[in-house]
Amino acid sequence: MDSDSLAAWSAIAGNLIAVVVAVLSLRKAERAMAQSEAQSARSLARADAALTQAQQIAERTLAAHYNIDGAQSAIAWREQVIALHDRGLTPAQIREIMLLEDGGAGYEASNGRIDDIVRNLP
Numbered sequence: 001m002d003s004d005s006l007a008a009w010s011a012i013a014g015n016l017i018a019v020v021v022a023v024l025s026l027r028k029a030e031r032a033m034a035q036s037e038a039q040s041a042r043s044l045a046r047a048d049a050a051l052t053q054a055q056q057i058a059e060r061t062l063a064a065h066y067n068i069d070g071a072q073s074a075i076a077w078r079e080q081v082i083a084l085h086d087r088g089l090t091p092a093q094i095r096e097i098m099l100l101e102d103g104g105a106g107y108e109a110s111n112g113r114i115d116d117i118v119r120n121l122p
Helices: 003-086 091-099 105-110 115-116
Strands: none
Touching: 003 091, 003 105, 003 115, 091 105, 091 115
């Protein structure tokens, strides 16, 4: 074998090795990319689940605050009615005063009828 053919075979072998290494590297990169995409999909699914759970907790918390606020409003309403009754006012007079509040017309229905509140008071 002469030196030219040896150089040609060496170049072919070198190029073939380079192609094999490149193909193997590409396959490894594709596997890594697939694993990364799968991990990203799992992470997104966990994040979506966490967001859904956080929204449910926020909704329950808001409902609880609304219930607490409603109970506090009813308690304050009853305290005002009882205080006015203790001053000697009749249910009709109490109702007239309580209706003067901003939005007072709807309070009696949701916080307790004045007649029912004062019925058993001395």
